[in-house]
Amino acid sequence: MARSEKLKEMYPFDMYAFANGLTEGELTVLQNVRNFLENDMKPVVNEHWEKAEFPFEAFKGIAETGIMNSPLLFEGREGARKPSELYNAFLYFELAKVDASLATFYTVHGGLCYNTILLGGSEAQIEKYAPKIASWEWQGCFGLTEPDHGSDIAGGLATTAEKVGDKWVINGEKRWIGGASTADVLPIFARDKADGKIKCFIVKGGSPGLSVENIKHKVALRQVQNGHITLENVEVPDEDRLENVNGFKDVARILRSTRADIAHLATGMTIGATEAALKYIKERDQFGRKLSGFQLVQEKVARMQANVVATMAYSIQLANMQEQGHFLEENSALAKMHNAMRMRETVAWGREVCGGNGITLETDVARFFADGEAIYSYEGTHEINALIVGRFLTGVGAFV
Numbered sequence: 001m002a003r004s005e006k007l008k009e010m011y012p013f014d015m016y017a018f019a020n021g022l023t024e025g026e027l028t029v030l031q032n033v034r035n036f037l038e039n040d041m042k043p044v045v046n047e048h049w050e051k052a053e054f055p056f057e058a059f060k061g062i063a064e065t066g067i068m069n070s071p072l073l074f075e076g077r078e079g080a081r082k083p084s085e086l087y088n089a090f091l092y093f094e095l096a097k098v099d100a101s102l103a104t105f106y107t108v109h110g111g112l113c114y115n116t117i118l119l120g121g122s123e124a125q126i127e128k129y130a131p132k133i134a135s136w137e138w139q140g141c142f143g144l145t146e147p148d149h150g151s152d153i154a155g156g157l158a159t160t161a162e163k164v165g166d167k168w169v170i171n172g173e174k175r176w177i178g179g180a181s182t183a184d185v186l187p188i189f190a191r192d193k194a195d196g197k198i199k200c201f202i203v204k205g206g207s208p209g210l211s212v213e214n215i216k217h218k219v220a221l222r223q224v225q226n227g228h229i230t231l232e233n234v235e236v237p238d239e240d241r242l243e244n245v246n247g248f249k250d251v252a253r254i255l256r257s258t259r260a261d262i263a264h265l266a267t268g269m270t271i272g273a274t275e276a277a278l279k280y281i282k283e284r285d286q287f288g289r290k291l292s293g294f295q296l297v298q299e300k301v302a303r304m305q306a307n308v309v310a311t312m313a314y315s316i317q318l319a320n321m322q323e324q325g326h327f328l329e330e331n332s333a334l335a336k337m338h339n340a341m342r343m344r345e346t347v348a349w350g351r352e353v354c355g356g357n358g359i360t361l362e363t364d365v366a367r368f369f370a371d372g373e374a375i376y377s378y379e380g381t382h383e384i385n386a387l388i389v390g391r392f393l394t395g396v397g398a399f400v
């Protein structure tokens with residue numbers, strides 16, 4: 001099959017041909033990921049969402065697709081530690097168009113944790129952790145937010161670290177930490193009591209003094225287990241303090257990369273909700289014909305598709321810039337803000353065109369609709385990302 005036909009078949013929603021830049025190797029891995037998600041995950045996501053359980057063991061099977069480390073992803077980029085940013089964007093589209101919880105679980109492991117090691121670790125620390133995270137031998141998470149400090153974490157972070165001999169002693173609490181209860185590797189951000197700087201410590205799952213309680217009764221991302229972590233005199237050897245995290249500016253460096261991931265995740269949900277709505281309106285009859293034949297319904301799905309193309313455009317151009325080494329805080333913040341806004345209205349329209357059935361899990365749009373609220377607020381709320389863009393535009397920081 002000709003490449004253009006193959007791309008059209010794989011990405012019918014990609015009207016402006018953003019997928020053209022993907023290599024054959026990347027397309028093969030993306031197809032493998034799609035097969036895994038369609039065959040092994042899609043049939044079980046609603047049931048797990050309802051039970052508020054994550055299909056943890058089954059999801060780990062995704063490692064076999066080579067999602068982070070297949071040699072096919074490194075053809076022509078030998079020596080690189082990460083696949084291309086374009087592949088990364090399309091990977092989030094694949095994950096999130098099936099389910100936002102699966103994509104979120106991936107982002108804490110393959111995005112936040114992995115990037116924290118790559119950007120915060122010394123060469124020896126990267127060698128120690130990165131390959132095992134890439135192969136999923138070790139599952140990771142990202143411990144920044146605290147019960148009393150969310151948006152103001154930069155100045156407010158209260159968890160402490162104290163150097164005692166060749167060890168660090170960590171005390172404090174973390175909240176909302178995705179995948180924390182099952183993680184082998186927990187990067188925890190804490191303030192050094194001696195110099196007041198924020199540093200990052202790799203706490204191992206099961207360490208004495210570490211306890212994790214999963215947050216219950218969520219109405220969004222119900223599958224993801226978000227942990228409330230308590231650290232009581234948890235000891236971390238000095239060799240596991242990430243050498244290149246020495247202040248909040250280094251945390252911001254990590255977030256510049258991972259906020260782009262959430263922009264891509266929002267794009268994937270926009271695609272998923274549009275696909276689910278189209279499926280429904282092509283099958284449902286009212287007034288003696290398919291919903292898809294009514295003008296008002298078509299206008300709504302046309303708007304949804306416009307959001308698909310707009311969010312893809314933000315994602316792909318941001319990915320291209322990051323591939324060339326341009327990581328600007330305001331660019332990631334703008335993409336996260338824009339794509340989450342467009343996703344939020346798209347999932348609501350998707351719910352709307354499915355009528356009453358749009359509030360049941362059977363039509364999939366209900367899950368996107370509920371989950372969209374969490375994506376809108378995590379990894380920088382709408383307001384915080386808007387304030388980052390506002391500071392760039394006006395030169396005035398208006399956070400406080």
Ligand SMILES: Cc1cc2nc3c(=O)[nH]c(=O)nc-3n(C[C@H](O)[C@H](O)[C@H](O)COP(=O)(O)OP(=O)(O)OC[C@H]3O[C@@H](n4cnc5c(N)ncnc54)[C@H](O)[C@@H]3O)c2cc1C
Nearest residue numbers: 142143144145150151176177178374378379380381383399
């Ligand atoms: C499902 C989920 C998963 C998450 N996963 C993780 C994770 O894995 N690791 C992690 O570290 N964190 C995680 N988080 C935390 C997330 O990043 C925070 O929820 C987010 O930063 C917002 O903090 P907050 O919830 O404390 O809200 P708050 O900071 O209390 O904000 C409440 C409201 O006030 C607004 N507000 C705050 N300050 C200002 C201001 N200066 N100007 C205008 N408006 C303002 C906010 O925009 C928001 O609308 C997760 C959160 C959720 C919901």
